[in-house]
Every structure is written in C-alpha cells, then in structure tokens.
Amino acid sequence: MSKEIYLDNAATTEMDPLVLRAMLPFLKEGYGNASSPHALGQKAKTAIEKARNIIAKSISADPSEIVFTSGGTESNNFAIKGIAFQNKDKGNHIITTKIEHPSVLNVYKWLENQGFKISYIETDKYGFISSKELDKAITKKTILVSIIHGQNEFGTIQDLETLGKVCKKHDVYFHTDACQSYTKTDINVKKQAVDLITLNAHKIHGPKGVGVLYVRKGTRIMTWQHGGGQEIDRRSGTENVAGIVGFGRAVELGLNKNHIKAMRKLKNILIKELIKIPRVKINGPRDERGLPNIVNAVFLGIEGEAIVGLLDMENIYAATGSACSSNKLEPNPALLAIGLMPQEVNGTVRFSLSRFNTEKEIEKLLNKLPGIVEKLRKFSPF
Numbered sequence: 001m002s003k004e005i006y007l008d009n010a011a012t013t014e015m016d017p018l019v020l021r022a023m024l025p026f027l028k029e030g031y032g033n034a035s036s037p038h039a040l041g042q043k044a045k046t047a048i049e050k051a052r053n054i055i056a057k058s059i060s061a062d063p064s065e066i067v068f069t070s071g072g073t074e075s076n077n078f079a080i081k082g083i084a085f086q087n088k089d090k091g092n093h094i095i096t097t098k099i100e101h102p103s104v105l106n107v108y109k110w111l112e113n114q115g116f117k118i119s120y121i122e123t124d125k126y127g128f129i130s131s132k133e134l135d136k137a138i139t140k141k142t143i144l145v146s147i148i149h150g151q152n153e154f155g156t157i158q159d160l161e162t163l164g165k166v167c168k169k170h171d172v173y174f175h176t177d178a179c180q181s182y183t184k185t186d187i188n189v190k191k192q193a194v195d196l197i198t199l200n201a202h203k204i205h206g207p208k209g210v211g212v213l214y215v216r217k218g219t220r221i222m223t224w225q226h227g228g229g230q231e232i233d234r235r236s237g238t239e240n241v242a243g244i245v246g247f248g249r250a251v252e253l254g255l256n257k258n259h260i261k262a263m264r265k266l267k268n269i270l271i272k273e274l275i276k277i278p279r280v281k282i283n284g285p286r287d288e289r290g291l292p293n294i295v296n297a298v299f300l301g302i303e304g305e306a307i308v309g310l311l312d313m314e315n316i317y318a319a320t321g322s323a324c325s326s327n328k329l330e331p332n333p334a335l336l337a338i339g340l341m342p343q344e345v346n347g348t349v350r351f352s353l354s355r356f357n358t359e360k361e362i363e364k365l366l367n368k369l370p371g372i373v374e375k376l377r378k379f380s381p382f
C-alpha cells in the first residue's frame with residue numbers, strides 16, 4: 001500500500017516527534033501537580049511557565065495575559081460568554097460574521113436565547129470584512145466584536161490592525177479566533193488592537209486538548225470555570241502539563257518563516273494545476289491575503305464527498321466541509337456566506353497543507369485527481 005498523503009491539516013495535524021519528545025517526561029516521571037509545593041510539583045510549574053513565556057512572546061503579549069484552556073472551542077466559549085456576561089451593564093449587542101467556526105456560531109445561537117442581540121456582518125466574495133461596514137454596525141449597545149482571523153475553509157486572513165482600530169475607536173472589545181492562522185501569519189497584540197485571541201495546539205503539530213485564550217490586561221471578563229484557582233483564578237482545574245509543554249514546543253518549532261514560504265509554494269503549485277482541470281473554481285484569496293496552507297476548490301457538477309472518497313482509496317486524505325461540522329448534512333454556511341450556490345458547496349474539496357507536506361505528495365495528488373474528476377463527471381447528471 002502506498003504511503004498516506006495527509007492534506008487535511010486544517011482539521012488537525014500530525015504531532016511533530018520533537019513535540020512528543022518534549023511531552024513524554026511529563027507523562028512519565030515528571031507527573032507532578034503544578035500546584036504542589038514540593039519539587040515534583042514545582043518542576044511541572046516551571047515547565048508550564050516556560051511554555052507560557054514562549055506563547056506570550058510569539059504574539060508580543062505579557063505572560064500574565066495567557067490563559068491555558070482545553071482547546072479552541074473552550075477559548076472561544078470563554079471569550080464570548082465571558083465578555084457578554086461581564087459587560088451586560090454596558091449593552092447586549094455583539095457583532096460577528098457568517099464565516100466563523102461552529103465553536104463561535106453556536107455560542108451566539110445560545111446567547112440569543114439569553115437576551116443578547118447578534119449582528120452578522122457580510123463579507124465580500126473573498127471572505128473579507130470591510131472596516132467601514134464594521135464601523136456602521138457598531139451601536140451604543142455593542143460590547144464585543146468577534147471576527148475569525150484565518151478562515152478555516154477557504155483561508156481568508158482578516159486585517160486585524162484595521163478592524164481593531166475601529167473597535168478601539170468605539171471602545172468595544174475585539175476577539176479573534178486565530179486557531180488556523182497562528183504561526184502562519186503575524187499576530188502581534190502591540191500592533192493589532194485585539195483584546196482576546198483564541199489559539200490551540202493541534203493545528204500546529206502540537207497535541208489535542210490544549211489551547212490558549214489571550215486576555216489583554218484590564219479586560220472585564222467573567223470566569224466560567226470555578227475551582228482551585230489555577231490560571232490566576234481565571235480557569236480552574238489541574239493543568240494539562242504535558243499538553244501545555246507540547247504546545248510551547250510546537251510554537252518554538254513552528255515559528256519559522258521558511259515553513260510559510262514552503263507551504264505557499266506548494267499551495268501555488270496546487271492551484272496552478274487545479275485550475276487546468278475543466279470547471280474548477282478556487283474559493284478565497286489566492287495571494288498573500290490567504291493562509292499559506294489552504295486550497296479550497298469547487299469541482300462543478302460533482303460531489304466533493306465522492307472526490308474525497310475516491311482519494312481516500314488512494315490513501316490521500318482531504319476534506320469537504322469543516323471537520324467539526326462535517327457530520328451535518330446542510331451546506332457549509334461559511335461557503336454560502338461568500339456567495340456559493342448550495343450545489344457549488346456540495347462540489348467543494350479543501351486541501352490543507354502543513355510544513356510536513358512535500359512537492360512529491362502534491363505531484364501524486366495531481367496525478368490522480370484529473371482522472372477521478374473525469375470518471376465522476378461521466379456519472380454526473382449535471
């Protein structure tokens with residue numbers, strides 16, 4: 001059987017062996033509880049603080065502004081609900097977009113039943129939010145703006161600096177979900193007026209089940225998880241020491257402009273060849289305003305599911321919708337939001353790359369794909 005080719009890195013990534021190596025001592029002999037005052041506990045605490053420093057530095061934040069969580073979903077829930085409930089006295093209006101991850105959109109569905117009003121601003125056909133539209137949407141009751149940084153289906157990178165300035169002008173909190181963009185484009189809380197940032201480890205060759213919420217100093221946010229007072233009382237629970245150590249190591253290994261260049265090179269090769277296949281359309285920006293690792297293509301007239309299924313038989317793994325919602329049958333709302341027709345959404349495949357992919361792998365994909373498309377089109381009623 002040929003070696004598998006993994007092109008679903010926006011769903012999750014393979015753990016870097018060096019990350020695993022850094023984690024293992026904390027799953028074995030270094031099993032101490034970071035709250036214990038004895039040497040074993042303090043060793044765990046020191047390791048957590050080292051990871052906190054690495055992550056803080058990577059976004060130009062202060063270590064005290066980094067809160068470890070169980071992942072992107074928890075960080076998004078914490079940020080949005082935490083701001084909403086702590087700032088109810090100021091207003092009940094929140095602004096977001098239709099291209100957010102389900103771990104954001106489903107929080108809003110719940111908040112709507114709790115008396116909050118949510119506005120969804122439109123994007124252009126590439127998935128960009130206009131700062132003018134955002135400016136117009138903010139009212140006296142607005143307490144939070146939450147906009148995804150790197151979109152998980154088609155890779156659009158929002159201009160946080162410009163959007164953040166609008167939020168600052170109106171004195172409104174600004175949250176961004178940066179799970180997909182972290183280490184793939186710059187995040188700098190000194191330049192970008194973002195108050196809360198969601199990050200996670202498993203999209204950057206780290207372990208699953210660990211994330212971060214960056215919370216700017218002075219932000220009024222409600223604590224959700226009460227208990228032993230860990231994470232300066234903002235998120236109680238015995239820390240996932242090995243996971244946090246792995247996250248820190250993944251950031252150290254991932255922050256390298258050469259990785260970005262290498263992924264973008266593969267992305268460009270892939271797009272150049274994909275558009276040679278008849279009736280193929282690329283979604284999202286193809287230039288530097290898109291993530292270096294996501295290629296989202298519509299194969300008109302055929303089902304993305306069928307393409308992904310036939311690729312799977314060749315040990316090539318790609319995706320149709322977002323992994324987090326692919327068990328749902330309705331067309332992906334983010335793709336509808338950038339103007340795709342439902343039948344186009346059905347014909348969509350997402351190829352997401354990582355720094356571990358090679359040109360040879362892309363060549364193999366491109367050797368198989370035109371034949372698969374041709375075969376499926378023969379059976380297509382469209």
Ligand SMILES: Cc1ncc(COP(=O)(O)O)c(C=O)c1O
Nearest residue numbers: 071072073101152179180200324
């Ligand atoms: C943009 C985005 N936000 C949040 C999440 C959820 O993160 P986690 O899987 O760590 O809960 C994901 C993962 O699919 C994601 O792509």
